[in-house]
Amino acid sequence: MAERTWYDVSPSAARLTGSLRDIGYDFPTAVADVVDNSVAAGATRVEILIEHDGTDSRVFIADDGGGMSPPALLEALRFGTRRDYGRGELGRYGLGLKTASLSQCRVLTVVSRSSKSVVRTCARALDLDLIEEWDQWVIVDPSNAVPAVARARQWLAEGTGTVVIWQLLDRVLPEKRPEGGWARRRLEALAARTADHLGIVFHRFLEGIDGRPQLVITVNGQKVQPWDPFARQEPATVELSMQRFEIESTDNVGQVTLRRFVLPPRDRFSDPDGFERLSGPLNWNRQQGLYVYRANRLVQWGGWSGIRGIDEHTKLARAALEFDTDLDSVFNINVAKMRVILPAQLRQLIEPSVNELCVLADDAYRKTSRRETLPVPKDLGVPAEVRAVSQAAATAGLALRMAAMHTDQWSAWEQIEAVLRQQSPEVAELLGLDAV
Ligand SMILES: Nc1ncnc2c1ncn2[C@@H]1O[C@H](COP(=O)(O)OP(=O)(O)OP(=O)(O)O)[C@@H](O)[C@H]1O
Ligand SMILES: [Mg+2]
Numbered sequence: 001m002a003e004r005t006w007y008d009v010s011p012s013a014a015r016l017t018g019s020l021r022d023i024g025y026d027f028p029t030a031v032a033d034v035v036d037n038s039v040a041a042g043a044t045r046v047e048i049l050i051e052h053d054g055t056d057s058r059v060f061i062a063d064d065g066g067g068m069s070p071p072a073l074l075e076a077l078r079f080g081t082r083r084d085y086g087r088g089e090l091g092r093y094g095l096g097l098k099t100a101s102l103s104q105c106r107v108l109t110v111v112s113r114s115s116k117s118v119v120r121t122c123a124r125a126l127d128l129d130l131i132e133e134w135d136q137w138v139i140v141d142p143s144n145a146v147p148a149v150a151r152a153r154q155w156l157a158e159g160t161g162t163v164v165i166w167q168l169l170d171r172v173l174p175e176k177r178p179e180g181g182w183a184r185r186r187l188e189a190l191a192a193r194t195a196d197h198l199g200i201v202f203h204r205f206l207e208g209i210d211g212r213p214q215l216v217i218t219v220n221g222q223k224v225q226p227w228d229p230f231a232r233q234e235p236a237t238v239e240l241s242m243q244r245f246e247i248e249s250t251d252n253v254g255q256v257t258l259r260r261f262v263l264p265p266r267d268r269f270s271d272p273d274g275f276e277r278l279s280g281p282l283n284w285n286r287q288q289g290l291y292v293y294r295a296n297r298l299v300q301w302g303g304w305s306g307i308r309g310i311d312e313h314t315k316l317a318r319a320a321l322e323f324d325t326d327l328d329s330v331f332n333i334n335v336a337k338m339r340v341i342l343p344a345q346l347r348q349l350i351e352p353s354v355n356e357l358c359v360l361a362d363d364a365y366r367k368t369s370r371r372e373t374l375p376v377p378k379d380l381g382v383p384a385e386v387r388a389v390s391q392a393a394a395t396a397g398l399a400l401r402m403a404a405m406h407t408d409q410w411s412a413w414e415q416i417e418a419v420l421r422q423q424s425p426e427v428a429e430l431l432g433l434d435a436v
Contacts (some may be wrong), residue, residue: 014063014135017128019104020079020095027172028197031053033100033337034061034164035198035217036090036297039205041065041162044213048198050191050220054179057187058148059105059166060155067114067160067255070122077110077126077139087326088295097164100336102128109142111152121153128168144349178325194317195219196281198294199297209296229291229301229318236264237398238364240357240405246350247330254327258350259320260357262402265368284315288361291320292340293332305342307354317361318350319354320326356405363370363401367432398430 025033031048038046043065050059068076075081081094087196101108109125109224125142142149152163172190185231198217199206206226217224231237240260246253269275280287282302288310291301303310323331331340404413421428 001133006233012135013137014132017131020099021102021171022055022098023103024334024338025100028194029106029336029338030100030103031059031194032201033059035202036337037062037097038063038162039063039202039215039297040090041067042212043161044215046215046217048191048194048217048219049380050187050194052184052187053148054183055173056167057173057178057183059169059170060148060152060163061166062152062155062161062163064159064161064227067162068112068122069114072114073110073112073122073124074139077108077124081136085325088324090295090297090325090337092325092328092333095335096337097127101164102126102164104169104171106168106170107166109146109149109152109167109382110162111149111156111164111165113156113160116160119157121156123149123152130388137311148410153166160267167293191220195222195224196227199224200229200281200301203227203229203298204293206297227277227280229298230259230261231263231269231274231278232261232272232319234264234274236268236270236418238360238403239260240404241408243350243353245346247327247343249327249330252326254324254330256327256346257320257322258353259322260353261320261355262361262364263318263365266393267368282406285310285312288317290319290342292331293320293342294328294331294337295325296322297337299333299337300340304354305347307347307351308358311358311362313362313365314358315361317357319357321350356410359410360398360401360405363398363432367398393430393432397433400431401433 004061023368035046035048038061041063043063045064045113047062048060049062051057075083075419076097079095079098081097084093086090097110098108106128107125109123111123112167113119113121120426123142124139128171130138130140148167150167152165155161172187174180174186177183193258202215202217202224203226205212206217206224207217207228230239232239238261240262243258243260245256245258245325247256263278266272268274269278271296278284289301290305290307292299292305308314330343330346333340401413404410416427417433420431
């Protein structure tokens with residue numbers, strides 16, 4: 001370096017902080033990225049408050065995790081925090097806290113306490129207006145007179161933890177009449193969307209994961225309910241055999257797990273509300289597909305990542321694809337933790353298993369549509385007992401198909417079905433194997 005002529009071209013703080021506001025977060029995903037940090041800090045409770053108060057509207061994200069010492073807090077506010085990560089830690093880029101927060105607000109304040117025995121809190125703020133004015137990467141000591149900071153300190157009187165505060169919500173509030181009813185309703189709607197989003201992406205943490213305390217998240221005092229995309233509580237949900245794949249990254253070999261589910265059609269859900277709830281934000285059709293989990297946190301869902309297209313007939317098929325942070329580079333996880341790219345090698349490996357799943361989901365779907373479109377048997381004079389028997393036989397047929405799939409005997413089963421259809425079409429029909 002010394003022998004070469006070199007020039008210092010440090011980035012312009014004013015320009016870069018401005019540009020980093022637009023790397024793809026919306027309000028719920030920004031909150032989720034901040035909650036990632038709480039989870040990584042071992043929090044068992046995360047309280048989110050979204051408060052409308054005109055231009056003073058604010059957001060609090062408070063956790064009871066391990067907290068940060070004053071030097072750690074300062075480092076946390078550096079774009080590109082200098083630190084190492086253990087396997088399974090949700091952080092990766094040293095950016096989330098800053099980029100997620102500033103995508104929604106102009107002032108980010110963090111108040112933290114790391115000592116269990118001494119009530120000592122530390123507060124630091126990143127103020128976009130100041131950075132723009134000075135064109136310097138500066139962090140300031142917020143005034144104790146700021147009521148939000150005083151409330152955060154109060155929250156931390158009980159134990160260790162961290163409170164993230166967003167103020168000057170320029171990306172959230174309308175420029176005109178931020179104090180009006182429309183702005184208030186917008187914040188209420190965002191709170192509801194945020195609760196739904198957190199219930200999806202952290203559902204495993206909310207349900208409880210072996211080896212770590214169960215997480216409770218509240219949004220404006222309401223407990224966030226986990227949303228299990230696979231309806232595992234439903235008796236009629238069918239899980240196929242789990243599969244593991246080894247994927248090579250540049251410096252190691254990591255494991256990817258695939259869990260496949262056929263969800264029950266509407267008429268086999270234990271209650272109609274359950275079916276509606278499982279429809280999800282994108283609705284049944286677009287919620288089919290792969291649900292990609294990184295270290296138990298759901299990062300992407302909907303669609304088959306190029307393996308096959310979305311199809312009404314396979315809408316009951318959903319599968320969890322799980323990897324740990326040792327495969328981050330292979331999956332190309334983005335900064336906002338909202339998107340991964342499936343490595344081509346993995347797409348090829350899982351394709352047959354995904355197609356098998358879709359065959360069964362298609363089958364389950366056709367059975368329902370046939371049940372729905374057939375003239376009501378009563379009209380045809382079919383007695384109820386006969387109807388019950390034919391339904392039981394159809395269920396038996398599906399169970400046989402599942403068993404073939406579970407034991408990796410699918411191609412053998414297809415031959416058996418073909419023979420049955422030829423030699424005993426009435427049995428094939430009874431078992432529901434006639435329409436493939
Ligand atoms: N709630 C918190 N409790 C304890 N430490 C925290 C908390 N929030 C942030 N930190 C510390 O601040 C650091 C920076 O956070 P930030 O979200 O910016 O980056 P990251 O989590 O390291 O990586 P990523 O950009 O992938 O989110 C974290 O690595 C962590 O050490
Ligand atoms: Mg983070």
